[in-house]
Amino acid sequence: MKPTNAVIPDKDLVREMDVAAPRYTSYPTIPVWHPAESGEAYADALRNHKPDIPLTLYFHVPFCPVICHYCGCNTAKLECAAQTAEYVDALLREIRLVRALLPQRRRVAQIHWGGGTPSTLKEDEFRAVLDLVRESFDVEDDAELAIETNPMTCNDEKLHFLLGHGFNRFSIGVQDFDAEVQRKIGRNQTYERTAEFCGLIRAHGVRSLNFDLVYGLPGQNLGKAADTLSKVTRLAPDRIAVYSFAFLPTLRENQKQIVASELPETDLKFDLYLMTIERLQNAGYAMIGMDHFARPEDELAAAWRAQRLRRNFMGYTTNADTDVLAFGATGIGDVSGYYYQNEKDNTPYYERLNRGDLPVQRHITLDADDHIRRTVIMDLLCNGIVRKEAVEKRFSIGFDRYFDLELSRLEPLAAKGLVQNGPAAVEATALGRYFLRNLALVFDNYLDGRKGPAKGATFSRTV
Numbered sequence: 001m002k003p004t005n006a007v008i009p010d011k012d013l014v015r016e017m018d019v020a021a022p023r024y025t026s027y028p029t030i031p032v033w034h035p036a037e038s039g040e041a042y043a044d045a046l047r048n049h050k051p052d053i054p055l056t057l058y059f060h061v062p063f064c065p066v067i068c069h070y071c072g073c074n075t076a077k078l079e080c081a082a083q084t085a086e087y088v089d090a091l092l093r094e095i096r097l098v099r100a101l102l103p104q105r106r107r108v109a110q111i112h113w114g115g116g117t118p119s120t121l122k123e124d125e126f127r128a129v130l131d132l133v134r135e136s137f138d139v140e141d142d143a144e145l146a147i148e149t150n151p152m153t154c155n156d157e158k159l160h161f162l163l164g165h166g167f168n169r170f171s172i173g174v175q176d177f178d179a180e181v182q183r184k185i186g187r188n189q190t191y192e193r194t195a196e197f198c199g200l201i202r203a204h205g206v207r208s209l210n211f212d213l214v215y216g217l218p219g220q221n222l223g224k225a226a227d228t229l230s231k232v233t234r235l236a237p238d239r240i241a242v243y244s245f246a247f248l249p250t251l252r253e254n255q256k257q258i259v260a261s262e263l264p265e266t267d268l269k270f271d272l273y274l275m276t277i278e279r280l281q282n283a284g285y286a287m288i289g290m291d292h293f294a295r296p297e298d299e300l301a302a303a304w305r306a307q308r309l310r311r312n313f314m315g316y317t318t319n320a321d322t323d324v325l326a327f328g329a330t331g332i333g334d335v336s337g338y339y340y341q342n343e344k345d346n347t348p349y350y351e352r353l354n355r356g357d358l359p360v361q362r363h364i365t366l367d368a369d370d371h372i373r374r375t376v377i378m379d380l381l382c383n384g385i386v387r388k389e390a391v392e393k394r395f396s397i398g399f400d401r402y403f404d405l406e407l408s409r410l411e412p413l414a415a416k417g418l419v420q421n422g423p424a425a426v427e428a429t430a431l432g433r434y435f436l437r438n439l440a441l442v443f444d445n446y447l448d449g450r451k452g453p454a455k456g457a458t459f460s461r462t463v
């Protein structure tokens with residue numbers, strides 16, 4: 001199949017554009033949110049939810065059978081069965097609290113289970129949550145039911161349970177199939193079991209199968225990565241997310257088990273990145289957004305071509321704007337122009353719910369400027385284009401005047417051939433699509449302290 005985007009950046013440009021930057025799953029980004037004293041602001045946002053905006057429900061499950069050395073997620077080793085039972089009780093309490101604050105039953109377009117490893121929940125625990133969700137909300141007939149799974153710890157029985165309960169999108173964290181790389185990151189996931197797991201999912205005719213890959217892991221080299229990529233393309237997932245490994249051992253205790261000297265040097269990391277995008281495109285995948293690849297017939301690729309891709313905390317989506325209600329420790333939600341994150345540790349999460357309080361730990365209510373910039377940044381990250389007239393009409397501003405400073409900051413990037421600032425639109429070029437985060441940075445009003453500093457923020461690098 002022909003490559004869908006033949007332009008590949010050269011290494012000098014990749015090196016130059018490799019800076020620390022937010023991934024912009026939200027704007028404003030989490031480090032500038034404020035500590036929450038109570039769940040009252042979230043309660044108000046729920047009371048104000050507009051009925052015509054469908055909901056995405058996110059459930060976070062912070063348990064894994066073993067903790068991988070490279071993990072950057074909020075999770076902990078599952079020590080005993082009683083832990084998930086206690087956690088599910090809290091989830092049920094949180095759903096009831098939230099439902100009681102919404103003015104009426106609401107439509108749900110998407111349900112996403114992430115973690116951690118959601119399949120650590122037992123079948124009756126899943127059933128209890130799913131039943132309460134259906135009792136409390138109108139789940140659309142064609143709703144997307146997505147779950148992150150690990151073929152090594154989700155057995156066939158559990159998988160059949162999930163398939164039987166309507167899960168239609170499965171994400172598998174592959175990272176790297178090489179046994180030595182896996183040993184260095186504390187993981188064991190064979191190609192054979194992954195292939196068998198994918199076969200069971202495919203046989204059920206599910207809507208979509210997604211893989212996550214990571215480059216920059218200890219022990220990776222071009223030969224091993226090429227082997228992983230050929231195995232991945234043989235399994236033909238519909239979507240592939242490709243992430244750069246963020247090595248932050250001062251923030252992540254488990255990453256101290258990674259031997260820093262075994263990490264690929266910067267040059268090799270760039271080569272791994274470039275080889276990955278080239279091989280996936282040669283295998284027929286379209287690069288969409290900033291770090292995703294999809295088969296051309298996949299609805300995400302179609303949405304990218306039609307410039308109607310959207311992004312939320314779970315990644316890229318074809319669902320038109322939804323509000324996100326997050327449940328569980330660490331869950332991040334977005335409702336009625338209000339972002340919140342739940343308590344990160346299970347103990348305060350349980351205590352807050354026991355007191356009848358929504359367990360919000362930090363939050364922010366967007367002001368008018370945040371709304372404008374969120375639209376611009378999401379348009380860039382999702383579709384590589386910001387149509388000036390649409391922004392002007394929606395927010396009653398003159399685009400060029402409002403963004404006078406930002407447009408002048410775009411000029412050096414335009415000189416490198418990454419972006420064009422025309423009379424009607426700011427648009428990433430084919431080359432600029434590899435550097436959408438760098439373009440989005442220009443429109444962030446917090447990073448240079450113009451609007452308040454991002455205190456203590458540590459962002460991953462763009463490459």
Ligand code: SF4
Pocket residue numbers: 063064066067068070071072073075115116117150173
């Ligand atoms: S399975 Fe995933 S969430 Fe769990 S420890 Fe490993 S990387 Fe982290």
